[in-house]
Every structure is written in C-alpha cells, then in structure tokens.
Amino acid sequence: MTETTTPAKSGVRTVPGAPLLELDGVKMHFKTKGEGFLARRTQWVQAVDGVDLTVGAGETIGLVGESGCGKSTTARLITRLLEPTAGEIRYQGVDIAHMSERQLRPYRREIQLIFQDPYSSLNPRHTVGTIVGTALRTHGMVAKSGELSRVQELLEVVGLNPEHYNRYPHEFSGGQRQRIGIARALAARPKIIVADEPVSALDVSIQAQVMNLLESLRSELGIAFVFIAHDLGVVRHFCDRVAVMYLGRVVEEGPRDALYQKPQHPYTQALLSAVPDIGVVRGVPPKNRIRLVGDVPSPVDPPSGCRFRTRCWKAQDICATEDPALIERAPAQRVACHFAEPPAESILAETA
Amino acid sequence: MSDQTPGAPTTVTRVPRDPSANEEAYLEVNDLQVQFPTADGLVRAVQGLSYSVPLRRTLAIVGESGSGKSVSSMAVLGLHDRKVARITGSIKVGGREVVNMSDKDLEGFRGGDAAMIFQDPQSSLHPYFTVGNQIMESYRAHNNVSKRAAKERAVDMLGRVGIPNPRRRVDQYPHEFSGGMRQRAMIAMALVNDPKLLIADEPTTALDVTVQAQILDLIADLQRDFGSAVVFITHDLGVVAEIADDILVMYAGTAVEHGPVNKILGQPLHPYAWGLLESIPALTGDPQPLHPIPGSPPSLLAVPSGCPFHPRCEFKDRVPDDWCTTLRPDLIPRTADLGRSSRCHLKDPDRIFETEILPRLP
Numbered sequence: 219m220t221e222t223t224t225p226a227k228s229g230v231r232t233v234p235g236a237p238l239l240e241l242d243g244v245k246m247h248f249k250t251k252g253e254g255f256l257a258r259r260t261q262w263v264q265a266v267d268g269v270d271l272t273v274g275a276g277e278t279i280g281l282v283g284e285s286g287c288g289k290s291t292t293a294r295l296i297t298r299l300l301e302p303t304a305g306e307i308r309y310q311g312v313d314i315a316h317m318s319e320r321q322l323r324p325y326r327r328e329i330q331l332i333f334q335d336p337y338s339s340l341n342p343r344h345t346v347g348t349i350v351g352t353a354l355r356t357h358g359m360v361a362k363s364g365e366l367s368r369v370q371e372l373l374e375v376v377g378l379n380p381e382h383y384n385r386y387p388h389e390f391s392g393g394q395r396q397r398i399g400i401a402r403a404l405a406a407r408p409k410i411i412v413a414d415e416p417v418s419a420l421d422v423s424i425q426a427q428v429m430n431l432l433e434s435l436r437s438e439l440g441i442a443f444v445f446i447a448h449d450l451g452v453v454r455h456f457c458d459r460v461a462v463m464y465l466g467r468v469v470e471e472g473p474r475d476a477l478y479q480k481p482q483h484p485y486t487q488a489l490l491s492a493v494p495d496i497g498v499v500r501g502v503p504p505k506n507r508i509r510l511v512g513d514v515p516s517p518v519d520p521p522s523g524c525r526f527r528t529r530c531w532k533a534q535d536i537c538a539t540e541d542p543a544l545i546e547r548a549p550a551q552r553v554a555c556h557f558a559e560p561p562a563e564s565i566l567a568e569t570a
Numbered sequence: 571m572s573d574q575t576p577g578a579p580t581t582v583t584r585v586p587r588d589p590s591a592n593e594e595a596y597l598e599v600n601d602l603q604v605q606f607p608t609a610d611g612l613v614r615a616v617q618g619l620s621y622s623v624p625l626r627r628t629l630a631i632v633g634e635s636g637s638g639k640s641v642s643s644m645a646v647l648g649l650h651d652r653k654v655a656r657i658t659g660s661i662k663v664g665g666r667e668v669v670n671m672s673d674k675d676l677e678g679f680r681g682g683d684a685a686m687i688f689q690d691p692q693s694s695l696h697p698y699f700t701v702g703n704q705i706m707e708s709y710r711a712h713n714n715v716s717k718r719a720a721k722e723r724a725v726d727m728l729g730r731v732g733i734p735n736p737r738r739r740v741d742q743y744p745h746e747f748s749g750g751m752r753q754r755a756m757i758a759m760a761l762v763n764d765p766k767l768l769i770a771d772e773p774t775t776a777l778d779v780t781v782q783a784q785i786l787d788l789i790a791d792l793q794r795d796f797g798s799a800v801v802f803i804t805h806d807l808g809v810v811a812e813i814a815d816d817i818l819v820m821y822a823g824t825a826v827e828h829g830p831v832n833k834i835l836g837q838p839l840h841p842y843a844w845g846l847l848e849s850i851p852a853l854t855g856d857p858q859p860l861h862p863i864p865g866s867p868p869s870l871l872a873v874p875s876g877c878p879f880h881p882r883c884e885f886k887d888r889v890p891d892d893w894c895t896t897l898r899p900d901l902i903p904r905t906a907d908l909g910r911s912s913r914c915h916l917k918d919p920d921r922i923f924e925t926e927i928l929p930r931l932p
Contacts, residue, residue: 284778284779284780284781285749285778391866393866394866421634421635421805421867422634422805422807422846422849422850423634423845423846423849423862423863423866424634424862424866425849425862426848426849426850426860426861426862426863427862427864429851429860429862430859430860430862433859448778448779450779450853451850451851451852451853452851454851454852454853454857455851455852455857455860456851478853478854488780489779489780490853492779492780492782492783493779493808493853494782494783494786494806494808494809494811494812495808495811495812495853496807496808496810496811496835496847496850497811497854507783509780509783509784509787510780510784512734513748513750513751514748566853566854
C-alpha cells in the first residue's frame with residue numbers, strides 16, 4: 219500500500235482516498251508474571267485483542283465500555299504512546315503502528331490526546347503559557363516572536379482569559395484546567411483528537427460547559443474525535459458513531475441512533491439498561507432491567523469463543539467453541555454475536 | 571442477589587415507593603454549621619442546614635464538589651476532628667445528640683446505630699487484613715461474642731451482599747476482590763451491626779454502570795430488610811431518581827431545594843436545580859444542546875453576598891431591588907406543595923419552569 223503514498227509538506231505521507239484513521243486487527247498484549255508457583259511462567263494480559271475501527275475526517279466515534287475493556291489502551295495505541303503487538307494502525311492509509319519515534323514526529327502533530335485527569339496532566343511548575351507554548355514550539359507551529367499571541371489566541375478559543383497565560387495550573391479550577399489541556403491539544407492544529415474520558419472528572423455543570431466547547435471545536439474546526447467515556451449519555455450527545463468494547467474487543471459498532479434504540483448485542487443491551495434513568499420521576503414508567511451477574515473475566519485468561527458468554531443469558535454451546543465475527547446485521551451496524559437481534563421492546567424508556 | 575449462577579440474567583423492575591407514608595424522624599439535623607479556621611480565613615463549609623430522615627426512607631443529598639454534602643454527613647457520624655472543625659447546631663440520631671457527644675459514646679454509636687459506606691472501597695479497606703477480619707472487628711467492637719461466632723456472622727453478611735462462595739472469600743485480602751466486590755464487602759462491614767442509619771457517600775461513583783446497578787439494588791434490598799434510614803450522597807440525578815424518596819439540593823454549604831424526589835426532579839423551582847437538569851445529556855429523544863450553568867462554584871472562604879448562587883444565576887434580573895445580591899433568601903416551605911421548600915427570591919418559579927425551562931429539557 220505504501221507505494222502509492224505522496225509526501226506532503228508536513229512530512230506526513232498519505233494514500234489518496236484512504237480514511238483518516240483505520241485500526242485493523244490491532245492487538246496489545248502486555249507481558250506479566252503469574253502468581254505463586256506459576257511465577258516463572260510468563261503470562262499475557264490481552265488488553266486489546268483484535269480491534270477494527272475506522273474514523274473518517276471530521277467524524278466523531280464514541281468508545282464505550284467498562285473499566286478494563288481496553289478503551290484507554292486503544293487511545294494510547296492510536297496516539298502511539300504504545301506500540302501494538304499485532305495489527306495495523308493506518309493514518310491516511312499509512313501504517314504508523316511500528317514507526318520509530320523520528321518517523322512518527324509529523325504524525326504526532328496531527329493526532330493529539332486529551333487526558334482525563336486535569337490535575338495530573340499539566341506540569342505544576344510550568345505556566346499555562348509554557349504548557350501551550352511548548353506544544354507550539356515542539357511542532358514548529360509559529361515563529362518565536364508570534365508564540366505569545368498564538369498562545370493567547372488559543373486560550374481565548376477554549377474560553378479562558380488570554381491575560382492568564384503567566385499563571386500556574388493550581389490557580390485554575392478543574393474545568394479550566396481541562397480547557398488548558400484542550401488548548402494544548404489544539405496548538406498543533408490536529409486533524410484528530412483522542413479524548414480519553416475528558417469530562418468524567420468534572421462536576422455536572424462544568425462537564426456541560428466543556429462538552430459545549432468540544433462540540434464547537436468539532437463543528438468550527440472540523441476535527442475528528444475518538445471520544446472515550448463510560449457515561450453513555452455523554453457519548454450519545456457527542457458522537458456520530460459508537461463502538462462498544464468488552465474485554466479487549468469491539469462487540470458492537472454502529473450509528474448512534476441505531477445503537478441506542480436497537481442494540482443487538484446482549485452486552486450493549488445490558489449496558490444501556492443499567493443506566494439510571496431520571497425519566498422515572500417525570501412519569502415515564504420504570505424500565506425493565508437486565509442485570510448482569512458476576513464480574514468481567516480476567517484478560518489474562520479470557521473465555522474461549524465469545525468473551526461475553528460467561529455472563530450472557532443467550533449463551534449456547536457454539537458460543538464457547540466459535541468466536542463470533544463482527545458482521546453487519548443492520549445498515550452500518552456491526553455486531554459480534556451468534557444470536558444478535560434487536561430487543562423485543564425498547565431498552566430505554568421512551569419519553570412521550 | 572444471592573443466586574450467582576453465571577449466565578442467568580435477572581430482570582428487575584423497580585417500583586417507585588409510596589411517598590405518602592409519614593413517620594417520625596430518626597435522623598434530625600437542625601441549623602447545622604460546620605466551619606474550618608484555616609490560614610487563609612474561615613471556611614464556611616456548612617451554613618444552617620436542617621433536614622430529617624425517618625426510618626425506611628432514603629434522602630438523597632445532591633450537590634457539586636465543595637457544596638458541603640460530604641462535610642455535613644461526616645458531622646452526623648461525628649467524624650470531624652474537633653480541634654479543627656467548629657460545629658454548632660444540633661444533630662439528633664434516634665433522639666441522641668451527636669454534636670457534643672463524648673469520644674467514648676461516639677465509639678459505641680459509630681458502626682453500631684449509624685454506619686457509613688464510602689466512595690472508594692480501595693482506600694477504605696485495610697490492605698493488610700483479610701476482609702473477614704475487618705468485618706469481625708467491627709462486629710466484636712459492638713457485640714460481646716467469640717471469634718468463631720463473629721466469623722460466622724462475617725460469612726453470613728458476605729453472603730447477604732451477594733458475594734459468591736463467602737466461606738472461602740472471608741479469608742481473602744481486599745486486593746483479591748474486584749471493585750464491585752470490594753464495595754459489597756464494605757457494605758457488609760457497614761451493615762454488620764444492623765445500623766438504623768446508613769450514610770452512603772457516593773457509594774457507586776467509582777463503579778461501572780452494570781456494577782452500579784447491582785449495588786443500588788443491593789442497598790434498596792437491604793434497606794427493606796433492615797428498615798434503616800438512608801442518607802445517599804451523590805451528584806448523579808439519575809441515581810437519585812431511582813433510589814431516593816426525598817432530595818436535598820445543596821449549593822455553597824446551604825440547602826437550596828428540599829422535598830419529595832418526584833416533585834423536585836419533576837418540577838424544580840430553584841435556578842440551580844434547573845441548571846443541573848439542563849446539563850445532563852439525555853439517553854433518548856433528539857439530542858438537545860446542553861445549557862450549562864455559567865461560571866464555577868464559589869470558594870467557601872468567600873461565599874457571595876445575598877443569594878450564594880447569584881453570580882451564576884440567569885434569573886437574578888427578574889427580582890426587584892437587587893435582593894439577590896444583598897439579601898440572603900430563606901429556605902421557605904411552599905404552601906401549595908406539602909413538604910417541599912426552596913431558597914430563592916423569584917416570585918413565579920413555577921411559570922418560569924413551565925414556559926422557559928421545560929421546553930429546553932429533552
């Protein structure tokens with residue numbers, strides 16, 4: 219594929235017509251030591267085990283799932299903070315999965331990351347001007363003389379007072395710090411931002427402010443987002459398409475409305491039905507809930523066949539022997555389940 | 571909750587509880603003030619908070635970080651260091667005054683009549699002792715029983731909170747439990763002495779939704795069995811809608827709205843509560859633009875004059891004579907709606923909610 223690439227001015231090679239970002243069978247297995255008398259045997263934590271995902275230019279993809287499902291690891295793979303153990307990560311058609319740090323440089327500029335914790339992701343000894351300015355300098359975005367004015371411009375874009383460039387992170391509240399992190403990501407003029415739980419550490423009223431900011435960045439700057447969150451309401455609000463992960467794999471993926479209204483994978487159904495619903499008090503009848511029992515199995519030794527089968531009420535013999543492929547069950551909606559079907563009645567209570 | 575056969579789904583329909591039952595208060599908080607003198611000045615964490623909770627009822631305390639929801643609840647259990655915190659007002663639990671209780675009495679009271687579940691089970695369980703040991707310690711502190719009997723009790727409690735294979739689990743250490751199981755173990759520890767008052771401080775915030783749903787069911791089940799009064803601290807209005815009978819909305823150390831949950835969430839009358847509802851993205855319907863509250867919560871070192879919410883309030887212009895900036899509103903009971911009160915100068919909040927807020931909600 220690489221022979222059709224055309225070198226661009228930025229140093230980023232592209233394949234014409236290729237989607238912005240493609241993950242193809244991406245795996246990330248971490249080496250670990252067993253316990254007790256197994257201590258000498260090496261084991262592998264299969265954090266991400268064969269993820270396929272496509273993100274078009276300007277598109278927003280939501281990645282949902284519970285802790286340990288591999289969504290943060292996926293974020294770190296896309297931004298190449300980790301090198302995958304298998305599979306391809308293609309950025310505009312070019313595989314960046316195993317590029318050296320030097321080769322990656324131009325790509326790092328175009329793929330930026332926003333972190334969850336606005337407290338630990340900013341250096342407490344640097345002023346906001348330095349934090350955002352470093353991103354500008356590293357990627358050679360502006361001449362030295364124009365740095366300050368660009369920093370101030372960015373602070374204004376994210377809704378901070380541009381005069382505050384010489385303040386330190388501790389002088390800002392949680393929501394404001396998250397805005398600083400966003401300004402830093404924007405400094406590189408990225409084409410895609412991977413946002414790993416960008417609002418989950420914030421209070422409800424502040425969370426909505428930051429959501430609206432991200433929303434306006436998306437519509438005004440046309441940046442594509444991979445938006446990782448465990449809050450299904452937040453993901454629905456922000457994303458065009460949603461992928462549900464369970465134990466290192468994507469189990470269902472599709473357009474937002476299809477996924478929320480007609481989820482086909484049992485896990486997606488259980489996940490949606492577990493969300494507490496404020497509609498109960500507004501006269502919406504209480505919904506029937508699916509309660510999963512037990513815990514997510516260990517990614518060191520995942521179940522054979524379908525990984526959800528140990529907690530699934532539809533599980534048959536075939537689920538233990540045959541790994542279900544992610545196949546299209548409805549227009550643009552792909553499901554990895556032998557018994558995929560839309561729920562008999564809507565999982566989410568309809569507000570009349 | 572005890573049938574843990576893998577693969578069997580349980581379909582639960584939660585029925586809203588009867589709000590009409592009116593009983594005598596078990597927990598009664600009256601004009602509670604909690605202040606912390608610091609080098610920067612006096613932190614007014616809680617200012618004049620009053621509420622009550624009868625047995626078998628659940629009160630949800632809702633608010634953002636720094637609203638005083640945790641500080642006030644810790645005061646109920648006498649958990650503040652008296653050298654650091656200045657506490658005035660009255661807290662009565664089952665008729666006993668907690669505010670000036672001696673340390674010795676507090677020891678018998680905490681973990682006995684009243685218990686608390688914390689947000690983070692990782693840091694609330696001691697990593698060096700087995701889970702069983704920690705439950706036994708709590709039981710033996712309040713009951714004169716043998717180790718063997720205490721262990722039986724621990725196994726029994728672990729079973730009741732839905733931990734599979736409790737006889738084996740009782741001898742394991744916290745790190746051998748998953749997050750959801752640790753939270754269950756902590757609930758077992760809190761309930762081991764059949765407390766009549768249970769304070770749950772964000773007990774599900776650190777958990778995944780499917781586990782959260784299990785824990786909420788568990789707390790509701792146990793409340794029914796034990797008949798306790800429950801104070802549930804949270805910032806998640808969805809959780810409140812599912813578990814609580816009454817709700818108390820806190821802002822900057824005071825209650826701004828208080829009443830039955832269906833009324834407060836169905837037709838809130840305080841602009842802060844409106845802002846909260848408009849900040850939550852919905853799971854159904856057409857996605858509406860969010861309408862967040864501008865600004866951020868005030869510092870408790872310098873609480874704004876007048877109504878503490880006025881710097882963020884969109885509606886302060888509709889109140890005459892700068893009342894909002896100069897005059898602190900009282901928490902006034904509403905004559906039309908029994909049992910609810912709100913702290914706002916607005917004359918016609920019902921109409922504003924109906925005509926301006928409701929159409930914006932999903």
